[in-house]
Amino acid sequence: MKKETIFGKVLLVGRTNVGKSTLLNKLIKSNISIISRKPNTTQTHLTGIYTDKLIQFELIDSPGINYIYSNIEKKKLRDTFNLIHEVNIIIFIINSFIWTNHERKLLKYIKKHNDNYVIVINKIDYIKKKILLLPFIQKINKLTVNHEIFLISAKKNIYLKNLLIYIKKTLPTSFHRHVHTKKTTCTKEFLIAEIIRNTLMNLVNKEIVYSFIVEISDFYQQNNNRYFISSIIFVKNIQHKKIIIGYKGAKINQCHIRSQNKIENFLKEKIFFKILVKIK
Incomplete structure (x- = not known):
């Protein structure tokens, strides 16, 4: 039965x-x-x-x-x-x-x-x-x-x-809605944007933590299985842009290095990774 x-x-x-x-x-x-x-x-x-x-x-x-x-x-x-x-x-x-x-x-x-x-x-x-x-x-x-x-x-x-x-x-008796290996309904792009956002949140002062958003502008896998990922951090004004970039680019470089390590662990693949900061 x-x-x-x-x-x-x-x-x-x-x-x-x-x-x-x-x-x-x-x-x-x-x-x-x-x-x-x-x-x-x-x-x-x-x-x-x-x-x-x-x-x-x-x-x-x-x-x-x-x-x-x-x-x-x-x-x-x-x-x-x-x-x-x-x-x-x-x-x-x-x-x-x-x-x-x-x-x-x-x-x-x-x-x-x-x-x-x-x-x-x-x-x-x-x-x-x-x-x-x-x-x-x-x-x-x-x-x-x-x-x-x-x-x-x-x-x-x-x-x-x-x-x-x-x-x-x-919980009630019902059919399963997802394959058994699936862990989330979120897309990879969304989760990668969240990784970048979390990394940056921990690098900047709390007053601008919620003054930026992260978008993934490019996400694809090349023939050698390496992922190409391009992200954009949108900020409200030039002052916030300067804070996120940091002195001589130090803060955004930190964000890039830490995010890349986390994303590679998440995807289990090497990636080519870019971050841009723009005013929106």
Whole structure:
């Protein structure tokens, strides 16, 4: 008798820097989502794919919710709120002891539109006396009656197995949507642009971290299997361009060298790589 397959969609939500990207990377065992200590690192929704025999699910990493209502923030919020309506499971990630108006608003919205959610308290490895968490857990428990609460450390891979077991047993019976070797719905071009963006983010001052975008203008494989990749970093003004290029080109050269090493590791091939900086 043929066994039934399981498929569903799981959404990671929470404020910035709670560990959503780390959790996604750990669960699918592939580094597709940027991890950085700088806030608002994830700028769009990224989808990883977990497959284990008969079970498959899409794991969606959302930008951190901070209710800053610029046009960009509004669109990100709308996209996340639309996904809350659609997915099979919502994983609401919080940091130990942090429960503010951001979390209250988000929980209220989730309760109203999708009751299939769990609370995940991340970064428990930073808490030496775990007993201090008990009052906080009791508080959350009163707000989320009859919903699971998981304590984890995504970074240290602590108790992730318990969360994974819950996801697997909760998802519906359905056909798989992806081949079993696929790890993400993102294109190679997108992931390479993210590698460059992450590398540059860690080289520049925080005031211009979100003032540039990276686009891949050329991406193809030559007959000798070597990839040709040309990228453009678009900035807002001449001052930002000077900062990114650096004194005598030092900063952009660093970005080029580090990005090339990371991209070659990602593609498992040598590449010919160019970076340009332009004002847009």
